[in-house]
Amino acid sequence: MKKVLLASTALAMTAGVASAQGVELSGYAEIGIKDNGDEIVFHNDIDVTFTLSGETDNGLTFGATIDLDEVTNTGDDNGIPDDANDSSAFVAGNFGRITMGDTDGAFDWAMDETVWGTAIADDHSEHAGWNGNAGLDGSLDGQVARYQYSFGDFAVALSAEVGDNTAATDENLGIGFTYSASLGGADIRIGLAYQDGTLGTPDLAVTTAATFTTTGGTVSGFTNISATGTGDIYGVSLSADLAGGFGVKLNYSKVDGVLTTVTGTTTGTSTATAALSNVAVEWDHYGIGIGYQMDALLIEANYGKFDGTLGGTADFEADGFGVAVNYDLGGGAVAMFGYGSGDGFALGAAAQPSKDTWSAGLGLSF
Numbered sequence: 001m002k003k004v005l006l007a008s009t010a011l012a013m014t015a016g017v018a019s020a021q022g023v024e025l026s027g028y029a030e031i032g033i034k035d036n037g038d039e040i041v042f043h044n045d046i047d048v049t050f051t052l053s054g055e056t057d058n059g060l061t062f063g064a065t066i067d068l069d070e071v072t073n074t075g076d077d078n079g080i081p082d083d084a085n086d087s088s089a090f091v092a093g094n095f096g097r098i099t100m101g102d103t104d105g106a107f108d109w110a111m112d113e114t115v116w117g118t119a120i121a122d123d124h125s126e127h128a129g130w131n132g133n134a135g136l137d138g139s140l141d142g143q144v145a146r147y148q149y150s151f152g153d154f155a156v157a158l159s160a161e162v163g164d165n166t167a168a169t170d171e172n173l174g175i176g177f178t179y180s181a182s183l184g185g186a187d188i189r190i191g192l193a194y195q196d197g198t199l200g201t202p203d204l205a206v207t208t209a210a211t212f213t214t215t216g217g218t219v220s221g222f223t224n225i226s227a228t229g230t231g232d233i234y235g236v237s238l239s240a241d242l243a244g245g246f247g248v249k250l251n252y253s254k255v256d257g258v259l260t261t262v263t264g265t266t267t268g269t270s271t272a273t274a275a276l277s278n279v280a281v282e283w284d285h286y287g288i289g290i291g292y293q294m295d296a297l298l299i300e301a302n303y304g305k306f307d308g309t310l311g312g313t314a315d316f317e318a319d320g321f322g323v324a325v326n327y328d329l330g331g332g333a334v335a336m337f338g339y340g341s342g343d344g345f346a347l348g349a350a351a352q353p354s355k356d357t358w359s360a361g362l363g364l365s366f
Contacts, residue, residue, distance in 0.1 A: 022053035022063070030120040032336070032361015043120055043359060064089035064101075096149035105144050106159035107135035110176025110191035112237040114249040114289030114302040117324035119338020121359035127320030128342025129304030131285045133251065135233050136172045137161065139198040153181050163198065172197030187241040191251075196232040199257050199281075226264070229281065231257020249289040255308075256282045283308025283316075296328040306344075318344035332365035 030045040053063040066087040088101030111133035115125055125132065137144060140163040148157040154177070161172040174195035181188055235253030242248065259279040289302035305319035320342025327335040339358040 024051040024053075025049070026051065027366035029364045029366070030361060031364070032120045032359060034121040034123070034359035034361075035357055036121070037355035037357050043361060045120070060091065060093045062089070062091045096147055098145070098147050100145045101143060103144050103146055104159075105135055105137045105161060105172065105195060106146060106148075106157040106174035106176035107193040107195040107233065107235065108133050108137055109146060109148065109157045109159070110178050110193040110237070111135075111235050111251055111253070112189060112191055112239045112249055114251060114287045114304070115322075115324065116247060116289070116291040116293070116300045117298045117326040117336070118363065119324050119336050119359050120361040120363060121338060121357065123338035123340035123357045123359050124300070124302065124322030124324040125340070126357065127304070127322050127340035128318040128344055129287075129306065129320035130302075130322065130340075130342075131251075131253065131287055131304055131306070133235065133237070133253065135174065135193070135195040135235075135253075136197045136199065136231075140172060154179055159195075161197070185243050189237075189239045191235075191237040193236075194232065194234045197230070199227075199229045199231045199255070199259070227259040227262040227279070227281075229257050229259035229261070229279075231255055231281070245293045247289075247291040247293075249287075249291075249302075251285075251287045253285045254282070255284075259310075279311045281308065281310050296330075298324075298326040298328075300324050316344070318342065326363075329362075334363045334365075336361060336363050 026049050028047045028049075030043065032043050033040060034043045048068040050066050050068075051063070052065070053061070055061050064087065086102035088099055088103040090097055090099040092098070113125070113132055117124070119125075138161075140161045142161070144159055144161045146157055146159040148155060156178075157174075157176045159172075159174040159176075163170045163172075172195060174193065176191065176193040178192075179190045233253055233255045235251060237249070237251035239249045240247065257280075259281050260277055261275070262277065262279050263275050284307050285304065286307075287302065287304040289300060291298065291300035293299075301321065301323045303319070303321040305317065307317045310316065320340065322338070322340040324339075325337045329335060337358070337360045339356070341356045
């Protein structure tokens with residue numbers, strides 16, 4: 001009994017110290033149904049976030065967050081739980097702010113996505129034409145260091161993600177700029193960004209067997225391609241909150257690179273797995289979003305398209321649109337509906353077969 005009491009006292013004392021330093025606990029839950037393109041299933045998700053903050057005697061601020069994500073999520077379409085316990089820490093002062101961990105690189109930090117609202121299954125932002133502007137983030141170990149500094153209406157960020165010498169390159173390096181201002185009653189934000197490094201392991205499928213030329217010759221009937229390589233990406237985005245509750249967002253990005261290792265399936269008299277090297281790849285992405293908010297109601301729609309080339313002759317493209325409707329019920333509860341529709345295939349995280357999805361339910365903030 002004494003040991004139990006001592007342990008309880010220690011916990012109480014620790015809680016007091018933590019509270020004095022600034023420890024906040026928040027939560028978020030979702031409940032509803034979704035159509036994942038194959039069947040209608042139930043959906044639930046619980047996230048718990050710890051936010052830590054402190055300050056030194058000379059005014060230096062610091063903090064950290066950890067998101068205990070997907071605590072009871074049913075996971076992907078196969079019921080496999082997602083691994084997404086994000087965490088990061090920062091230090092800030094007159095010199096700017098340094099953040100390390102599961103955080104955005106400078107490219108993603110500067111670029112705006114073309115959405116406002118949300119949905120319990122993110123259908124509006126998971127279609128084949130969607131681009132979340134992550135750039136090359138996550139193609140190495142997923143641990144990003146970002147430095148940012150603001151001066152007036154301008155801000156700049158530098159970032160690095162370091163590899164383990166087994167990837168095509170050892171680091172992803174990025175730089176981003178933003179400009180925010182109020183012009184003619186509209187609040188605008190412009191983002192410019194660039195990133196160079198590893199293209200990761202994109203998954204490309206073409207609707208018909210591709211024929212293209214590489215350093216090793218001409219390859220016909222090449223499909224179901226996976227690859228790693230090096231390259232760079234640059235992008236620009238524009239966001240404007242207009243009068244009357246309307247808003248518009250535009251973004252554009254372009255990737256140029258070389259796939260150093262490519263594997264796929266060739267068809268002919270027989271089916272076999274083949275490997276290529278030094279295959280040029282490039283693609284453009286265009287995105288637009290339109291939103292409207294009136295009191296508790298938020299409606300938004302977005303459209304995106306990928307258009308690219310493998311080896312100079314194997315063209316691929318994908319496009320899609322999404323719609324989200326949110327209604328704030330008050331007290332932290334929001335009714336949500338989302339719909340997404342896409343066609344074709346694209347590289348990277350946006351790779352999706354042609355399908356329609358939707359979800360409906362409640363988002364609950366605590």
